[in-house]
Amino acid sequence: MQSPEIRQQVWNHIKENARKKDIFINYVNGFNDHCHCLVSLGSDQTISKIMQLIKGESAFWINKDKLINQYFEWQDEYFAVGVSESQIQTVRNYINN
Numbered sequence: 001m002q003s004p005e006i007r008q009q010v011w012n013h014i015k016e017n018a019r020k021k022d023i024f025i026n027y028v029n030g031f032n033d034h035c036h037c038l039v040s041l042g043s044d045q046t047i048s049k050i051m052q053l054i055k056g057e058s059a060f061w062i063n064k065d066k067l068i069n070q071y072f073e074w075q076d077e078y079f080a081v082g083v084s085e086s087q088i089q090t091v092r093n094y095i096n097n
Helices: 004-020 047-064 085-096
Strands: 024-031 034-040
Touching (some): 004 024, 004 034
C-alpha cells in the first residue's frame, strides 16, 4: 500500500471493524509493507484470534473494494509483545513515528 491515503483508509477500517467485534485498538499506524496495532485484550480474547480477525477481514475488505491493483494478503506471521500501562504513551509515539 504505497499511498498514504490508502493506508489511512485501511487503518480507519481496521479500527472500525475491530470496534464492531469488541476489540479495543488503542492506536494503529504503519508503512507500505506493515502495520502496527496497540491492542488491549479482553479477558476472553487471545492474540492469535484477534490477529486472525484483524488480518483476515481487512485483507478481504481491501480486495473486495479493490483498494490496490493487485491481490492483497498479509503475511502469515506477526509479532506481539506485552506492554505495561506505564509504557503505553511510549508505544503510541513509536507507532506514530
